[in-house]
Amino acid sequence: MKVLRWLLIFLIFTSILHAEEPKPVPYSKQEFPEAVLDIRRAEIITLGSLPFTTLLTTFSYSFYRYFNHGCDSSYAPNPFAKTSEAANLNTSEQKLIIGVASGISLGIGITDLCFNHHAKKRKTIEKQKSSSNIIIEGLEDDENNDFLTENEYLYGGLQSVLF
Numbered sequence: 687m688k689v690l691r692w693l694l695i696f697l698i699f700t701s702i703l704h705a706e707e708p709k710p711v712p713y714s715k716q717e718f719p720e721a722v723l724d725i726r727r728a729e730i731i732t733l734g735s736l737p738f739t740t741l742l743t744t745f746s747y748s749f750y751r752y753f754n755h756g757c758d759s760s761y762a763p764n765p766f767a768k769t770s771e772a773a774n775l776n777t778s779e780q781k782l783i784i785g786v787a788s789g790i791s792l793g794i795g796i797t798d799l800c801f802n803h804h805a806k807k808r809k810t811i812e813k814q815k816s817s818s819n820i821i822i823e824g825l826e827d828d829e830n831n832d833f834l835t836e837n838e839y840l841y842g843g844l845q846s847v848l849f
Contacts, residue, residue, distance in 0.1 A: 724799060724802060724803065727799070728795040728796065728798055731798050732791050732792055735790075735791045735795070739788075739791045740783065743787040744783055747783055747786075748764070748773070
């Protein structure tokens, strides 16, 4: 019985060692809908801008508070304060700063989402227009406003070549 148990453990162990792990397959461009990718981009921009908007909101509020209290030295802005007590901010002021910074970051993300949506829409409309309405016009000669013939265009001088 012990031999059978050890044989079973040996077989399981060797099968685990020789098993091939599946290789990860990267995502394809068609795997996710375009709207989901746009929303993900807006989320990344919103969360990425949060530290910067928090910093700018804190500086702005500190200067507002300093000038609102008559330039009192106890309300002087301290950009290097390590704690909220050192910055002389209470809980309601901290919540206000975080709320305003979050709102500004959300506004930045939504603005980017709308801008990209309209840009993509404009590109698809231009692509549809350009693919359906192809207009070919002749070239005019500058001297006597006559249309150039095919030979003059192809074999003329540099004056008749378009780049």
